[in-house]
Amino acid sequence: MKVLRLAVLTLTFSSFSFAVNKDMVEMQRELEARLDAMQQTLNSKIDVLTGMLQAIQNDSRRTADQVASMQDTLTNGVAKSLAPVNGVSTKVDAMGDDVRSLKDSLADLSARLERMDAKITDLKNQIQVIQNPPPAPGAASPGTPGSTGQPQGTGAPPQGMSADRTFTDALRDFQTGKTDLAYNEFQQYLTYFPNTELAANAQFYIGEIAYNRGDYVAAVQAFDAVLERYPENPKTPDAHFMKGMALLKGRQASRAVQEFRALVQKYPHTDDARKAQEQLREMHASTASPPATTARRRPQ
Numbered sequence: 001m002k003v004l005r006l007a008v009l010t011l012t013f014s015s016f017s018f019a020v021n022k023d024m025v026e027m028q029r030e031l032e033a034r035l036d037a038m039q040q041t042l043n044s045k046i047d048v049l050t051g052m053l054q055a056i057q058n059d060s061r062r063t064a065d066q067v068a069s070m071q072d073t074l075t076n077g078v079a080k081s082l083a084p085v086n087g088v089s090t091k092v093d094a095m096g097d098d099v100r101s102l103k104d105s106l107a108d109l110s111a112r113l114e115r116m117d118a119k120i121t122d123l124k125n126q127i128q129v130i131q132n133p134p135p136a137p138g139a140a141s142p143g144t145p146g147s148t149g150q151p152q153g154t155g156a157p158p159q160g161m162s163a164d165r166t167f168t169d170a171l172r173d174f175q176t177g178k179t180d181l182a183y184n185e186f187q188q189y190l191t192y193f194p195n196t197e198l199a200a201n202a203q204f205y206i207g208e209i210a211y212n213r214g215d216y217v218a219a220v221q222a223f224d225a226v227l228e229r230y231p232e233n234p235k236t237p238d239a240h241f242m243k244g245m246a247l248l249k250g251r252q253a254s255r256a257v258q259e260f261r262a263l264v265q266k267y268p269h270t271d272d273a274r275k276a277q278e279q280l281r282e283m284h285a286s287t288a289s290p291p292a293t294t295a296r297r298r299p300q
Helices: 002-131 163-175 179-192 199-213 216-231 236-249 253-266 271-282
Strands: none
Touching: 163 179, 163 253, 179 199, 199 216, 199 236, 216 236, 216 253, 236 271, 253 271
8 A cells, every 4th residue: 555655656746847847948948048039139239339339430530530631731721821921030030130230330330420520520620720720829719708609619629639539439439338438538529629510419428428327417418508509400309308308317307398398399200209209108298388378467
């Protein structure tokens, strides 16, 4: 009986195990089928992503090539555009060198002309001395000092001194920075050659030396001497402007304004007038002189 039960249980368990194994096999097959399907789906998606990535890379290469081409085009275009500018810059530099050379040449020519004027003046003085010998000692001279308002020489210059050499030496020392020596030489020139054509220049340079020293009172006096003794002279506008600058530096702004205005009115088309107008603008002063007002008398 027990054997029969055991056989029955064995058969039952075997059939159950067979059923379970069959279900397991089916589940495994189904799982494998799903895994295959998922693998295929994943592969297809990977292929799609790979294709998209490849397309992006191709687009990036094309974009990089286009950017490089545009950069080359832009660089070439800028280089072509700047070529005329570079040429102009080179020409401007060359013109600047030419202008500096021209200024040096003009300065040298001006110095030569002044030396030539000094020689001519010296020659004129010698001719005048020959034609009009000096009066005997004690005789009255028709042009006594102070009679004409012009500076008069103190007598004949020392032996060997000439207007040409004195002025040339003074100008050279002034231009080379030997201002003390130049100051004395210009003073000597005015002492012995006060009525020559270059006397106004010597008087002006004396004022300029005083101005550069910071002695603005002496500078104003020197420039006043130019304006009073040599009113019709090429140095007159310069003397007006430098007098105004000396007054301004000497803290006499109202007088400086008057001097600048006088310069603009008398010599409106000169470079000194332009500089005077600039000074008036900086001082916030008008170019024109204020209208004269008539003083009213108080009632008695």
